[in-house]
Amino acid sequence: MTKQSPARAPYAHRIAAAVAALPLVLGLAACGGSSAADSDSDAGASTGPAAELRLGYFANVTHAPALVGVAGGHFEDALGETKLTTQVFNAGPAAIEALNAGAIDATFIGPNPAINAYVKSNGESVRIVSGSTSGGAQLVVREGIDSPEDLKGTAIATPQLGGTQDVALRAWLSEQGLANDLQGGGDVAVTPTENAQTLTLFQNGEIDGAWVPEPWASRLVLDAGAHVLVDEADLWDDGEFLTTHLIVATEYLEQHPETVEALIRGELAAIDAIEADTEQAKVLVNGEIEKESGKPLSDAVLDRAFENISFTVDPLAGTLDQLLADGVTAGTTQEADLNGIYDLSILNSVLADEGRDPVSAAGLGKE
Incomplete structure (x- = not known):
């Protein structure tokens, strides 16, 4: 007879609570929440740079471009007069809840919550605008x-x-x-x-x-x-597999493409900074993690974590169909057509400006 782990019984209530929350997490993805863009009178049309960008991310090494972008001032430099406010999350479904409730406008996030948000909103709520992290x-x-x-x-x-x-x-x-x-x-x-x-x-x-x-x-x-x-x-x-990419609320993207462009330029600058001076990037990342957790990572943990990760604005779009299939297998999403989930047109414009190669949407959206 297989020996049962003593961990099962004490954590049955934790699993039950998570299951009870799943309809809320998935349902919110189907709702179009308000956003900073809602105050504009001409919804769906560009109205110029936004007064504010509310950005989400996690205090994880897999979100190093976001952490360096914030701590190194790369986002603020690129955004100019647009105010940057930030919110830190533990995991993707919570960030999607916040985005669909209008509490944030964009977030660094893993692929499966983004896929689920897109599927549950019938392709309405979000767009993937850039990659960020592979591995880890x-x-x-x-x-x-x-x-x-x-x-x-x-x-x-x-x-x-x-x-x-x-x-x-x-x-x-x-x-x-x-x-x-x-x-x-x-x-x-x-x-x-x-x-x-x-x-x-x-x-x-x-x-x-x-x-x-x-x-x-x-x-x-x-x-x-x-x-x-x-x-x-x-x-x-x-x-190579996608751990983190950057998504934006569709309405915000439509109304403030200039602000989204600035955000992407800030991310690209942060990734360049990580590659140029990885040791300094580790210091910035550790400082942001300490702010959230109250304790910095050891050098050994930080070094091992960075060894397992690479950073890129390429969203590895060719992996997304498999990630959707995994979500169906897991029971957390349903079969769907992901065509339209990407809008990489701004990213590719920025890359062209800097003489860099474009990235592919693998037939799943704008390039």
Whole structure:
């Protein structure tokens, strides 16, 4: 008989709460919330630069272009007189809620919540305007788990139900023949948990592992003794997979393309700064993480996290159909036509201005 993990029972309430919240998360994606653009009288037409840009991102190393863009002043420099305000999220579904409720205008986010927002709004609510980050997500587990079969009876955390790592874990488990469901049942209990709590729960032996982005994978390995069972890079051609891209509320994009262009220029400047001086970028990223968590990362964690990641404005659009398919397998989204989800026209204009190669929407939108 398979030994059952003691983590299952204490966290049944956590899984139930996450499942109860799923209709809200998915439903909000279908609603057109108000935004800063709503105050303009001619909805859907360009009205010039916005007075304010409200930007979301996560305090993760996978969001380094956002963190460096803020801390290094690249966004503010590019935005000029447009006021920048920021909001930090733990995971993508919460950021989508905020965007659709009109609390933010744009956000750095993982692909699956963006896909779900687009699908649930019938292609109305969001557009992907740029890439940001490739790589930097792993399934890390406790001692004694060395194969997929060893996961039977365990509890594995993800940052949030319906988030990109949550979908990746559920899809991978299904490919391994390991049953799982949104209620936390099956062979493996998938337990949506905030990243900081995941570290504590793993250290206390209350969960058996987690599929998480950087720096949390590195923290679990270096600070809590976990080891890597799956590096998501091994599951994709050339090791390239989308962890983070930049999305904008469609109405805001239509009304303030000049502001979106400035945001993209700021992101590109931030990525250039990371490549030019990675050590200084680590300092900026760590400072922003400390502001949110109250504690900086160790040098070892920061170094390991950066080793697993690359930064690019290319949104790796060719991977999006597979990410949609994974969401369908996971049960967090439905089959849909993603044509129109990208608007890379502003990005490619900026790249052309700087003599750089254009990026592709892989037939899924404007270039």
